[in-house]
Amino acid sequence: MSAGSIGDAPVRPIAILGGTGPAGMGLALRWARAGESVIIGSRDAQRAQLAAVAIEQKAGTPVRVRGMENSAACGAADILMLTVPFEAQASLLKQLRPAMTAGSILIDATVPLAAGVGGRASRTLGVWQGSAAQQAAELVPEEVSVVAAFHNVSAELLFADAALDCDVIVCSDDPDASQLTRELAAKIPGVRAVDGGKLENARIVEQITALLIGMNIRHKGHAGIRITGLPPGAYR
Amino acid sequence: MSAGSIGDAPVRPIAILGGTGPAGMGLALRWARAGESVIIGSRDAQRAQLAAVAIEQKAGTPVRVRGMENSAACGAADILMLTVPFEAQASLLKQLRPAMTAGSILIDATVPLAAGVGGRASRTLGVWQGSAAQQAAELVPEEVSVVAAFHNVSAELLFADAALDCDVIVCSDDPDASQLTRELAAKIPGVRAVDGGKLENARIVEQITALLIGMNIRHKGHAGIRITGLPPGAYR
Numbered sequence: 001m002s003a004g005s006i007g008d009a010p011v012r013p014i015a016i017l018g019g020t021g022p023a024g025m026g027l028a029l030r031w032a033r034a035g036e037s038v039i040i041g042s043r044d045a046q047r048a049q050l051a052a053v054a055i056e057q058k059a060g061t062p063v064r065v066r067g068m069e070n071s072a073a074c075g076a077a078d079i080l081m082l083t084v085p086f087e088a089q090a091s092l093l094k095q096l097r098p099a100m101t102a103g104s105i106l107i108d109a110t111v112p113l114a115a116g117v118g119g120r121a122s123r124t125l126g127v128w129q130g131s132a133a134q135q136a137a138e139l140v141p142e143e144v145s146v147v148a149a150f151h152n153v154s155a156e157l158l159f160a161d162a163a164l165d166c167d168v169i170v171c172s173d174d175p176d177a178s179q180l181t182r183e184l185a186a187k188i189p190g191v192r193a194v195d196g197g198k199l200e201n202a203r204i205v206e207q208i209t210a211l212l213i214g215m216n217i218r219h220k221g222h223a224g225i226r227i228t229g230l231p232p233g234a235y236r
Numbered sequence: 237m238s239a240g241s242i243g244d245a246p247v248r249p250i251a252i253l254g255g256t257g258p259a260g261m262g263l264a265l266r267w268a269r270a271g272e273s274v275i276i277g278s279r280d281a282q283r284a285q286l287a288a289v290a291i292e293q294k295a296g297t298p299v300r301v302r303g304m305e306n307s308a309a310c311g312a313a314d315i316l317m318l319t320v321p322f323e324a325q326a327s328l329l330k331q332l333r334p335a336m337t338a339g340s341i342l343i344d345a346t347v348p349l350a351a352g353v354g355g356r357a358s359r360t361l362g363v364w365q366g367s368a369a370q371q372a373a374e375l376v377p378e379e380v381s382v383v384a385a386f387h388n389v390s391a392e393l394l395f396a397d398a399a400l401d402c403d404v405i406v407c408s409d410d411p412d413a414s415q416l417t418r419e420l421a422a423k424i425p426g427v428r429a430v431d432g433g434k435l436e437n438a439r440i441v442e443q444i445t446a447l448l449i450g451m452n453i454r455h456k457g458h459a460g461i462r463i464t465g466l467p468p469g470a471y472r
Contacts (some may be wrong), residue, residue: 035385054383060240065448120264122433122437145355154465157465165464165465166464166465169447194451195451195454195455196447196451197358197447197450197451197454201358201447201450203443204440204443204444204446204447205447207439207440207443208440208444209435211405211437211440211441212463214432214433214437215430215431215432215433215463215466215470216466218433218470219431219466219467219469219470220467220469221466221467222464222465223463223464223465223466224462224463224464224465225461225462225463226461226462226464227448227451227459227460227461228401228459228460228461228462229393229401229402229403229457229458229459229460230452230457230459231455231456231457232450233455234451234454234455234457
């Protein structure tokens with residue numbers, strides 16, 4: 001059974017909004033390889049279609065990937081993955097809000113890096129709501145659940161063939177949406193998902209990315225994190 | 237050669253200030269076992285001496301551990317490890333300031349948990365300077381270097397026999413003090429030290445502790461973190 005399906009229902013597509021950047025391409029590749037149906041969303045439909053072709057070619061096996069304009073992608077799916085720079089997050093969510101269907105899940109990977117306003121990628125901006133994910137929660141319709149996840153996964157390592165060596169911390173106020181997201185994370189080889197608790201904790205997970213970026217700059221690496229010391233049942 | 241020594245100089249003792257709590261006892265045990273000379277500091281000299289005896293007994297082999305009143309401990313060492321709750325940090329540092337010798341290193345493990353003011357241990361307080369470590373830097377004499385480290389290590393696992401399974405992220409504006417601290421961290425079996433960059437980054441490392449505490453509450457574990465994806469030279 002696909003994580004994107006419920007019971008015997010057909011596979012639910014995953015729309016990756018703003019999905020032509022490195023993180024979106026990487027997640028699309030991994031999920032497509034895992035048998036998920038993926039829609040790449042972009043401002044420009046043609047650019048989205050080209051990205052879909054690039055993912056098909058990289059995958060090496062038959063996969064289900066399509067490209068669409070962001071609003072169309074949003075309307076065609078109820079699992080929505082947001083992979084845009086922080087400075088583009090609010091305006092894109094305002095634009096997409098009318099296209100979101102009730103009961104959708106928005107998975108937000110946005111990190112408020114200071115680089116977005118000309119500062120350093122190893123520093124973050126303060127977000128009034130506490131985190132980029134909480135800002136997202138304020139901007140989507142009430143019937144849409146927001147989940148924060150995938151902040152700390154190297155985009156470069158995602159858009160590649162080797163298994164990863166990192167965990168994904170998942171924060172949400174909706175336990176079902178959190179679980180679905182943890183199942184999607186665990187479809188990426190080498191990734192374990194860990195429940196990070198409520199959405200408000202996203203503020204910490206987002207910050208970790210800035211710390212890892214600093215390490216990457218100092219050591220020319222692709223830093224990720226593993227959570228140790230929890231019982232096996234804590235990892236999915 | 238001991239990490240607490242420079243060249244052929246005699247071993248430099250490590251004073252663990254406010255060291256009778258779980259984290260201080262755990263670090264004292266591990267460093268004593270590694271051959272370091274450890275001074276436990278406490279408000280109450282007798283309590284410190286009792287803690288030293290408890291560590292000797294737990295160690296199982298001959299170790300060098302003494303107990304002293306905090307100011308005396310501070311004056312007898314130039315490697316100072318601070319393991320107190322956030323709400324005790326500022327007042328202790330103000331008290332100890334006259335006892336600190338120029339050229340000392342203060343390693344701060346303070347986490348500004350909201351629990352300190354009646355809130356949750358899975359949430360943090362905002363600290364005006366950016367982090368508890370930066371607050372510490374403001375309170376010590378200028379000739380004392382502040383290093384932030386050991387926030388994310390389980391106190392319970394430290395005061396035990398098994399090797400740990402976690403990394404220690406070390407932040408400081410003084411590269412030599414950072415390196416000495418990384419060497420001390422690496423003396424704990426199973427621990428690798430990772431350079432976390434400048435002291436200002438301590439704000440992120442401190443927050444991680446609150447996230448791990450939340451995981452411990454949910455899963456009854458002793459969560460720690462490992463940094464993956466860096467070249468071998470990045471770990472010490």
